[in-house]
Each structure stands twice: as structure tokens, then as C-alpha cells.
Amino acid sequence: MxxxxxxxxxxxxxxxxxxxxxxxxxxxxxxxxxxxxxxxxxxxxxxxxxxxxxxxxxxxxxxxxxxxxxxxxxxxxxxxxxxxxxxxxxxxxxxxxxxxxxxxxxxxxxxxxxxxxATVAEMGPLLLSRLLELTEPQEGVLNVAFRLADEEGLPLLDMKDLQALLVFIGENAEAISTRYGLVATASIGAIQRRLLVLENEGGAKLFGxxxxxxxxxxxxxxxxxxxxxxxxxxxxxxxxxxxxxxxxxxxxxxxxxxxxxxxxxxxxxxxxxxxxxxxxxxxxxxxxxxxxxxxxxxxxxxxxxxxxxxxxxxxxxxxxxxxxxxxxxxxxxxxxKDQKDLRMAAETYRPNPRFATEEAIREVGTGEAVTSFLENKGIPGMVERTLVRPxxxxxxxxxxxxxxxxxxQSPVKGKYDTPVDRESAYEKLRARAEQAAREADAEQGRASAPQGGGSGPWGGSEDDGLTRARRYDGGRSGGGGAETERPSRSGTARSSTGRSDSIGTAFAKSFARQLGTKTGQAVVRGILGSLFRSR
Missing domain, CATH: 3.40.50 (Rossmann fold)
Known part of the structure; x- marks a missing residue:
């Protein structure tokens, strides 16, 4: 052999x-x-x-x-x-x-x-855009997302990290557009829908x-x-x-x-x-x-x-x-067209005076081939008719x-069997939302909270917390990651003003303060956009 x-x-x-x-x-x-x-x-x-x-x-x-x-x-x-x-x-x-x-x-x-x-960060924006079949403007938004994640220290490991980051960008589109160029909400929605299709095809299993x-x-x-x-x-x-x-x-x-x-x-x-x-x-x-x-x-x-x-x-x-x-x-x-392709294939070989390459390619049977391997000094070998060994x-x-x-019996048995979900962009963005809610509470006081609602897991009323959770859940609970109005326990629609506005304002202010800061890591992306070194 x-x-x-x-x-x-x-x-x-x-x-x-x-x-x-x-x-x-x-x-x-x-x-x-x-x-x-x-x-x-x-x-x-x-x-x-x-x-x-x-x-x-x-x-x-x-x-x-x-x-x-x-x-x-x-x-x-x-x-x-x-x-x-x-x-x-x-x-x-x-x-x-x-x-x-x-x-x-x-x-x-x-x-x-x-x-x-593979992680989403390793895949990189170029290959991910190819995978999702994005248009040029949509690919631009995805590049903004990766750049923002790199600069703000938001690790993109799995699908929900990217989905949450896109929701975050949509909520802060004005501030982000000022720095990185226009970020259209329509493009964000289109990317989210393509991610949903990929998830339905089982592609989410690749990331993590x-x-x-x-x-x-x-x-x-x-x-x-x-x-x-x-x-x-x-x-x-x-x-x-x-x-x-x-x-x-x-x-x-x-x-x-x-x-x-x-x-x-x-x-x-x-x-x-x-x-x-x-x-x-x-x-x-x-x-x-x-x-x-x-x-x-x-x-x-x-x-x-x-x-x-x-x-x-x-x-x-x-x-x-x-x-x-x-x-x-x-x-x-x-x-x-087949005949043209056959002629072109034959012309790429170093000719053999014993036979016509084009005819040989057409005539060889199953398990036979015309072959050419590099010889000493890297010179292409003369084409030969060959019986491929069993x-x-x-x-x-x-x-x-x-x-x-x-x-x-594999030497890597057990190494990849159990998925690991460490802190990444999804968890960090959720923590920022909770912090924004606490800042809003400190400004307005508990007295301004809507009557009849308890404390939700995101620092607001339970309804408000659930709504923000749906945002950062990347649409996995339905809605494709977009914000939806939910009825309050009293049966009336939650107000779009008041405390929810103050939370959003605090969140935006918090983001504006952080925008432009670096995490101390120099992120380098390679030829095909994958992340391969940081310092």
C-alpha cells in the first residue's frame, strides 16, 4: 500500500x-x-x-x-x-x-x-451568510453583528446567542447605525427568519x-x-x-x-x-x-x-x-455540452502518444481510469490508462x-457527547436587560410599578419580564424574536409608556455608555471569516 x-x-x-x-x-x-x-x-x-x-x-x-x-x-x-x-x-x-x-x-x-x-464565532460572517443565503445588505448587518460581538465581549457560541444579539441590535438600531452604518430592521427580521429555517432543518446542532x-x-x-x-x-x-x-x-x-x-x-x-x-x-x-x-x-x-x-x-x-x-x-x-466538457477534461492532461486521451476517458470501464500523478520535481506525469486496485x-x-x-472504542469517546452551555452573548445580554431594569427601579421607585403585577425575572413586572425574555430567547418561544404585546393579568394590554419606557431608556443609556469600549482582546478573522486568534 x-x-x-x-x-x-x-x-x-x-x-x-x-x-x-x-x-x-x-x-x-x-x-x-x-x-x-x-x-x-x-x-x-x-x-x-x-x-x-x-x-x-x-x-x-x-x-x-x-x-x-x-x-x-x-x-x-x-x-x-x-x-x-x-x-x-x-x-x-x-x-x-x-x-x-x-x-x-x-x-x-x-x-x-x-x-x-463549531461555534458561531468560528464559522464567521462570510460562511454564515453563504449558509443563510443572505443578500448583500443582510450580509452587511450580519457583519455588524459580529463586529459588535467582538468589541463588546459577547461570545457567539450557539444559535440563541446570535438570535439574541440580533434582537439587541434591533432595539438599539439608532445608536448602532450611527457608528457602523445603517442597520435596517427589515434585514434583521430576514436574518432571523433564515435562522429559523436553518434551525428547522437541524442546522442548529452544528453550533455550540x-x-x-x-x-x-x-x-x-x-x-x-x-x-x-x-x-x-x-x-x-x-x-x-x-x-x-x-x-x-x-x-x-x-x-x-x-x-x-x-x-x-x-x-x-x-x-x-x-x-x-x-x-x-x-x-x-x-x-x-x-x-x-x-x-x-x-x-x-x-x-x-x-x-x-x-x-x-x-x-x-x-x-x-x-x-x-x-x-x-x-x-x-x-x-x-458533454462533448465540450470531455474535450476540455482531456486537454488538461499531459498527452500520451500511445492513445488519445479523449477517447480513453470515454471508453474506460467501471474501476478503470486515466490517471496522472506528479513525478519528481512536481512535473505532471504522462496520462495513463489504469486499472484501479481493489x-x-x-x-x-x-x-x-x-x-x-x-x-x-474511539479515542475521543465521551469528549463531545454532552453539550456545554457556558455564559455567552445570550446570558450577557439578559444580564444587561436585568441591570437596566434595576436602574429604572432606582430612578422611579417601586411606587411607579403597575398595580397587580409581581416582580418578573427580568426586574420588571412579570408581564414585562416575559416580554423581554421572549426578545432574548431569539424567537424560540414563537414570534421569530420580534417584540409582541402581551395582555396583562387584568386582561388589558400592557401600556407602551411608563415603566417599560424607562427600562428601555435605561437599557439604551447603558448600551450607549458601553458602545465603543474594547474588551482588551484583539480579534482576528481569517480568509473565510473564522475567528482564529485573540490576544
């Missing part, structure tokens, strides 16, 4: 070329696995993951169809494809010895693996603590094999924008966190981005440009990124040009009982 710094990918037989290997020292020069549905991309991904793991390189990949869980189990002679596998192994000169690989299962929903989370520790993705087992991190993505793919944004965030965090390593003998981590077309579909040019920048620079951090998609045309040209290691399975050319691990998904057993 890994012999003297190479990964054996496949070989030849009659009509095929020399054995094809991927040099580990160029494993961080990124790669592409492309081809039509059913041509063998998933098996190729499995083969490469096995090779990197055997070489001691940790791997992260997403399991879109559930097939890749088989990496955690050994292949078997009882499998229906054993005979064809043995025949191919003999043809390409491979000693086929079945074995399992060390795996760690992750699942955003916590059902098929360890929960995986304990957040993912990147070191847990870069583990090796006792035998020195790199652990293969498998993200369950079959359910996640029902929200493709959430899927793509999460993987982009993870890529960004790796870029911002890992140190420069220059040209290592082998990558520190290899990242497989399956269904890569989702990353670029309808993405704004600014985001694509930043992804291109990350792809260009992250290799110096020792991270190799491999895109898996049906057609190379799904990947922007500037990024495609950085993918040095390529496995191209068959492409179908039924339409004029996997050593199980082809297809493992049974749920074995999966549960592997989760229990």
Missing part, C-alpha cells in the same frame, strides 16, 4: 501502461477524482484513503452514501467480488491482503458517530460547544497508521448548503490553525471533499476567490485537498489548475452493531 514513500493506486495489463503511484511528498499538492455516476469514484477514494492511512497520514472524508464505513472492517473472501478482485490483483501485480483500518466516525446529528460542532478540536482529526493509532475520520453525510446531504459550508469551515480552520511546514515528506492530513460541485454551485465570486486562496496556500500547512465530483468542469479553472494528482473515470458525452477493506457499509462498537 505504502512502499518507500509511494501509494500504489493501480496498474496495467494488456493495453495499459506502467503501475501508477502517488508520491507521498506530493500528496499535499491536492488532487481530483472525477467521473460519471457508477464509474468507481467511491472505490478510488477508498483506495487512496487506505494508502494514506497505511503511510501514517490521517484522513478526513465525508460518507455521502454510507459506503465508506467499510473502511473500518476487513475485506472478505466471502464477498461476491472476491474472485474479480483476485483476478485484477494478479493482473496488476498486487498482493491482495484484506485488512481493516482505524476509523473515527463523526455525525453532525450525533446519531452515527461523535457529534461535531464543545467545539471540534482539530487535533482530534490528526491522530494515528498505536501501529502508526493514520486514523480515517468519516463524516456521516447521508442525512446531511438533504441540506446541501449546510454540508458544503461545514466542510468549507473545516478547511478554513485547518488553514488558519496549522503552522507552516514547507515541503514535508508526507502530508499532515488529507482532506477529501466529496460532491465538490456543491461547494461552487451559486457561490459568489468573492467566496470562490477565497476558496482558491485557501487551496493555493494550505498545502504549505501540509494539508492535501482532493475534490471528488462528476465532471472536472464543476471545479473553477483557477482551482482545477492546482490539482496535480488526478484520477479521471469515464465521462459520458450525450450532449454538445480495496483491502470492506467494500460497502458495515452493519450498525460494528459501527457502534467502533464508536465506543
Amino acid at each position: 505504502a512502499d518507500e514513500g509511494v501509494i500504489f493506486v493501480g496498474g496495467g495489463g494488456e493495453g495499459y501502461g506502467l503501475p501508477q503511484t502517488l508520491l507521498l511528498k506530493y500528496g499535499n499538492r491536492h488532487g481530483l477524482i472525477a467521473g460519471a455516476t457508477g464509474t468507481g469514484k467511491t472505490v478510488t477514494l477508498q483506495v487512496l484513503a487506505e494508502g494514506f492511512s497505511a503511510a501514517g497520514v490521517p484522513v478526513f472524508l465525508s460518507d455521502v452514501k454510507g459506503d465508506l464505513s467499510g473502511l473500518g472492517a476487513s475485506g472478505s473472501a466471502a464477498h461476491k467480488l472476491h474472485a474479480p478482485f483476485m483476478e485484477r490483483a494478479a493482473k496488476i501485480g498486487l498482493d491482495l491482503q484484506y485488512r481493516a483500518f482505524p476509523v473515527t466516525f463523526w455525525d453532525m446529528f450525533g446519531e452515527q458517530g461523535h457529534p461535531v460542532r 460547544e464543545p467545539a471540534l478540536d482539530l487535533a482530534d482529526l490528526m491522530l494515528v493509532d498505536g501501529a502508526g497508521m493514520g486514523r480515517i475520520n468519516i463524516l456521516a453525510a447521508d442525512r446531511l446531504m438533504q441540506s446541501p448548503r449546510l454540508y458544503a459550508t461545514f466542510l468549507l469551515w473545516l478547511l478554513s480552520e485547518l488553514f488558519e490553525t496549522l503552522p507552516e511546514v514547507g515541503d514535508p515528506d508526507k502530508p499532515k492530513l488529507v482532506f477529501f471533499f466529496d460532491e465538490a460541485h456543491l461547494l461552487f454551485a451559486d457561490a459568489p465570486k468573492a467566496l470562490v476567490a477565497k476558496v482558491e486562496q485557501v487551496a493555493r496556500l494550505i498545502r504549505s500547512k501540509g494539508v492535501g485537498v482532493y475534490f471528488i465530483t462528476q465532471n472536472p468542469a464543476d471545479v473553477p479553472e483557477n482551482i482545477l489548475g492546482q490539482l496535480g494528482n488526478r484520477v479521471q473515470h469515464a465521462l459520458r458525452a450525450f450532449t454538445a 480495496p483491502f477493506s470492506q467494500l460497502g457499509p458495515i452493519d450498525p452493531a460494528l459501527r457502534a462498537q467502533l464508536v465506543v
Whole structure:
């Protein structure tokens, strides 16, 4: 699998070329696995993951169809494809010895693996705007929210923190607009509605603590094999924008966190981005440009990124040009556009005088490919027709009982199972509201409180406290976070003047005094907007 710094990918037989290997020292020069549905991309991904793991390189990949869980189990002679596998192994000169690989299962929903989370602050305004499909003015308001949270020491950890902050901004829009530019209440409402949609889709499970520790993705087992991190993505793919944004965030965090390593003998981590077309579909040019920048620079951090998609045309040209290691399975050319894409794909390879690349891409069968890997000095290898080697691990998904057993045996077992809800923006804003209520009480005295009402948990009458609680609950109790009039216990509407005005005035004054102060921390945001360092 890994012999003297190479990964054996496949070989030849009659009509095929020399054995094809991927040099580990160029494993961080990124790669592409492309081809039509059913041509063998998933098996190729499995083969490469096995090779990197055997070489001691940790791997992260997403399991879109559930097939890749088989990496955690050994292949078997009882499998229906054993005979064809043995025949191919003999043809390409491979000693086929079945074995399992060390795996760690992750699942955003916590059902098929360890929960995986990020904080809202780590996600950053750029990626969050992409996730919520915000317009440019709405994205501007979200940037104001993040800037305000950074400057005022309001940690944004989970969904309710962001929802509460948006309510706070709406209540103090005039003061905030004076400093940061116009903050339209309509934009705030639109963002809140998009957050509600995301919450209904289960996206709220992504945000919170304990957040993912990147070191847990870069583990090796006792035998020195790199652990293969498998993200369950079959359910996640029902929200493709959430899927793509999460993987982009993870890529960004790796870029911002890992140190420069220059040209290592082998990558520190290899990242497989399956269904890569989702990353670029309808993405704004600014985001694509930043992804291109990350792809260009992250290799110096020792991270190799491999895109898996049906057609190379799904990947922007500037990024495609950085993918040095390529496995191209068959492409179908039924339409004029298909034929054009096929020609363009063929033109990106260093030609081989023995065959026409375009014809080879059209003709290779399932499990076959045309390949090109970087050679010494980083020169693209001549394109070759290749029989991809059979996997050593199980082809297809493992049974749920074995999966549960592997989760229990994981080195991160118990670390992420229980959510943590520490003090953050939601609690701090609620405390400010309570303090404002106390200041109003001190100014007016208890005698000015409405008759018949007790003391509410927010320092006002019970009705007033409930109303403010609904505001800072981010709309989770209904109403989308907007203030609503509630009837008093006597059945009449609560007055919009009087004591409630004094609380609001005190709150606004308190905020005005704090606005512009710094918490002493210098907040730095990276290329894709994630927070990666503070002092």
C-alpha cells in the first residue's frame, strides 16, 4: 500500500501502461477524482484513503452514501467480488491482503458517530451568510453583528446567542447605525427568519460547544497508521448548503490553525471533499476567490485537498489548475455540452502518444481510469490508462452493531457527547436587560410599578419580564424574536409608556455608555471569516 514513500493506486495489463503511484511528498499538492455516476469514484477514494492511512497520514472524508464505513472492517473472501478482485490483483501485480483500518466516525446529528460542532464565532460572517443565503445588505448587518460581538465581549457560541444579539441590535438600531452604518430592521427580521429555517432543518446542532478540536482529526493509532475520520453525510446531504459550508469551515480552520511546514515528506492530513460541485454551485465570486486562496496556500500547512465530483468542469479553472494528482473515470458525452466538457477534461492532461486521451476517458470501464500523478520535481506525469486496485477493506457499509462498537472504542469517546452551555452573548445580554431594569427601579421607585403585577425575572413586572425574555430567547418561544404585546393579568394590554419606557431608556443609556469600549482582546478573522486568534 505504502512502499518507500509511494501509494500504489493501480496498474496495467494488456493495453495499459506502467503501475501508477502517488508520491507521498506530493500528496499535499491536492488532487481530483472525477467521473460519471457508477464509474468507481467511491472505490478510488477508498483506495487512496487506505494508502494514506497505511503511510501514517490521517484522513478526513465525508460518507455521502454510507459506503465508506467499510473502511473500518476487513475485506472478505466471502464477498461476491472476491474472485474479480483476485483476478485484477494478479493482473496488476498486487498482493491482495484484506485488512481493516482505524476509523473515527463523526455525525453532525450525533446519531452515527461523535457529534461535531463549531461555534458561531468560528464559522464567521462570510460562511454564515453563504449558509443563510443572505443578500448583500443582510450580509452587511450580519457583519455588524459580529463586529459588535467582538468589541463588546459577547461570545457567539450557539444559535440563541446570535438570535439574541440580533434582537439587541434591533432595539438599539439608532445608536448602532450611527457608528457602523445603517442597520435596517427589515434585514434583521430576514436574518432571523433564515435562522429559523436553518434551525428547522437541524442546522442548529452544528453550533455550540464543545467545539471540534482539530487535533482530534490528526491522530494515528498505536501501529502508526493514520486514523480515517468519516463524516456521516447521508442525512446531511438533504441540506446541501449546510454540508458544503461545514466542510468549507473545516478547511478554513485547518488553514488558519496549522503552522507552516514547507515541503514535508508526507502530508499532515488529507482532506477529501466529496460532491465538490456543491461547494461552487451559486457561490459568489468573492467566496470562490477565497476558496482558491485557501487551496493555493494550505498545502504549505501540509494539508492535501482532493475534490471528488462528476465532471472536472464543476471545479473553477483557477482551482482545477492546482490539482496535480488526478484520477479521471469515464465521462459520458450525450450532449454538445458533454462533448465540450470531455474535450476540455482531456486537454488538461499531459498527452500520451500511445492513445488519445479523449477517447480513453470515454471508453474506460467501471474501476478503470486515466490517471496522472506528479513525478519528481512536481512535473505532471504522462496520462495513463489504469486499472484501479481493489480495496483491502470492506467494500460497502458495515452493519450498525460494528459501527457502534467502533464508536465506543474511539479515542475521543465521551469528549463531545454532552453539550456545554457556558455564559455567552445570550446570558450577557439578559444580564444587561436585568441591570437596566434595576436602574429604572432606582430612578422611579417601586411606587411607579403597575398595580397587580409581581416582580418578573427580568426586574420588571412579570408581564414585562416575559416580554423581554421572549426578545432574548431569539424567537424560540414563537414570534421569530420580534417584540409582541402581551395582555396583562387584568386582561388589558400592557401600556407602551411608563415603566417599560424607562427600562428601555435605561437599557439604551447603558448600551450607549458601553458602545465603543474594547474588551482588551484583539480579534482576528481569517480568509473565510473564522475567528482564529485573540490576544
